[in-house]
Amino acid sequence: MTNKLAVGATIGILGGGQLGRMMALAAHRLGLKSHIYCPDAQSPAFDVTPLKTVAAYEDIAALSDFAQQVDCVTYEFENVPAATAAAITEVGTNLFPSAKALEISQDRLVEKRFISTVGIEVAPFAKVDSQAELVSAVQKIGLPAVLKTRRFGYDGKGQTMLKTEADIQTAFATIGEQPAILEGFVPFEKEISVIIARDQAGHVAAYDPAENVHKDHILKTSTVPGNITVAQGDTAKSIAEQLIIALDYVGVLGVEFFVVKTENGTQFVVNEIAPRVHNSGHWTEAACLVDQFEQHIRAVAGWDLGSPERHSNVVMENLIGDEITAGMNTTESNAQVHHYGKSEIRAGRKMGHINRIFAKKDAP
Amino acid sequence: MTNKLAVGATIGILGGGQLGRMMALAAHRLGLKSHIYCPDAQSPAFDVTPLKTVAAYEDIAALSDFAQQVDCVTYEFENVPAATAAAITEVGTNLFPSAKALEISQDRLVEKRFISTVGIEVAPFAKVDSQAELVSAVQKIGLPAVLKTRRFGYDGKGQTMLKTEADIQTAFATIGEQPAILEGFVPFEKEISVIIARDQAGHVAAYDPAENVHKDHILKTSTVPGNITVAQGDTAKSIAEQLIIALDYVGVLGVEFFVVKTENGTQFVVNEIAPRVHNSGHWTEAACLVDQFEQHIRAVAGWDLGSPERHSNVVMENLIGDEITAGMNTTESNAQVHHYGKSEIRAGRKMGHINRIFAKKDAP
Structure with a gap:
């Protein structure tokens, strides 16, 4: 309804x-x-x-x-x-999205369990509420692994990498001895994400997957199309669709994947889901007629979704800290800038982004 | 400076x-x-x-x-x-734009004189302040002709067409006996407009000309590219550039042309100039990375202009009165809608617009 x-x-x-x-x-x-x-x-x-x-x-x-x-x-x-x-x-x-989407996505352990239940691949994981649980989690999952707080982590905050036996002694203290989850390190080849929307009538529309590059744990660029095949892109979209339907979701959902090369082909491991418009979807602003922000508003307003079609290829670059100054002064003819209106430039702060588009036939 | x-x-x-x-x-x-x-x-x-x-x-x-x-x-x-x-x-x-631009563009007589001074073609015109002046203006210009108030006309308001001798008796009363201008009727083949911007340092950037279709004196569609040659488009841009420089202008300027077929080729007659963002430039929102609104803000803020490059072909359609309802419910994958947020739908009221884009190779 x-x-x-x-x-x-x-x-x-x-x-x-x-x-x-x-x-x-x-x-x-x-x-x-x-x-x-x-x-x-x-x-x-x-x-x-x-x-x-x-x-x-x-x-x-x-x-x-x-x-x-x-x-x-x-x-x-x-x-x-x-x-x-x-x-x-x-x-x-x-x-919108509902309290259920919040409940699942704001706790990494609940989130991983949910995604697994839907039948979708995630990194091996184990609950860690104490040093003793960390030790047995490492026994189960092996090293390298990443210890993450269950809640309030973003842009690499609230997590630490375990590479050696010595790290096991310090990791739980490093993250403040908070309820945590140990995740097996995924030897990914690349990171991609799918921005997908679902309206109140249940229609779903997925944008093309973006290939994402992070720098200092912060998203640096999203490139569409990414260096994946059309079939791989369709697989990623299809996984995102299974998730958004399982969540009985309304609005835009960001689904982050690790792309892993295996002996049998390519595996898509869901890293996390974000129940909101997503930084890796900012490219839609320049390369689509209906961007992720409009799509989200349409869904929560009970309107029909717009088309997620892409008229151009695109590279979105986050402008972090003082990168914003040069970014806003660009004279490139294929560039569009967006400034978030934050009054103070601070190191590591997302100040704006720049989208550069390319004709579909000339891949960037 | x-x-x-x-x-x-x-x-x-x-x-x-x-x-x-x-x-x-x-x-x-x-x-x-x-x-x-x-x-x-x-x-x-x-x-x-x-x-x-x-x-x-x-x-x-x-x-x-x-x-x-x-x-x-x-x-x-x-x-x-x-x-x-x-x-x-x-x-x-x-x-920005300056008081001079206002002074010129808000009085049709001053405007026509200014454009003529720059050496650009306008319709034959004469000042009409009285019935006697109307009679001598018709003697000079001939019929058919259009009598327009010098000030405050828009969307066909404040003007009347003179086709026969009988119209000469009623026309001045029809427009309220206000200071007016008689313009010779231009037998145009089509109407086009150029949206052009100039920044504070004097750089100029023109968008591609749009071909405009009016219905009941209100703009209905703008199509880019219009049905003109590249050379004709360049001529129109060049005329717009002469005008914006002559005005020592800062901001976006709309220049409306009548395109007239003559024995020697094509003539571009400037109909009017608008010292502001212009309805016939709304297509830039969907087909350019930097639209006319951003371009105008860049100019008045003292920033460099963005590129007026167009990534797609486009048809902008005004949504007038209750057309807005169907327009907002479109499911076309190449369409982008914009609603102006006006609370009440009224006949003849501009409620929003829809842009439909097409790949450059597939002309609309």
């Missing part, structure tokens, strides 16, 4: 960073309003809409008030607390 | 309609803020930015206050009163 919002309706957005900002801009192009909820009064998304709430994610009264002022709620980050989600839905306002 | 604004600066925009709204959205993608000034509190542009002034264009105190809160001022309509423009610049805030 769909809840089709009329033009002029208001999309509530939890989170005021660049993803919230870009969702708001997309809503505005569709004639919808946006209301940003964020505890940080300096958030960049506050600069693009008159409707805002500055309050903590734990402030149930403020959340309840916000939810009653908007026509549906979505979010830019997967760490929305369960109580926050409940405060929205308790007043009768729809939350 | 350029006044290069930093990211985070605020663009002041006079006018809260769809053009102001789309300029604001473009500013936001570049990390700039926007402040809308409009007398109508229900204006659609107010929904996309927290910074606003609701006041009359004659309210000098409010204008002065507005101008001091922003880093430069631009506008979405050519009928900005001279006193309004002066109130902005008197407090030391830059106005």
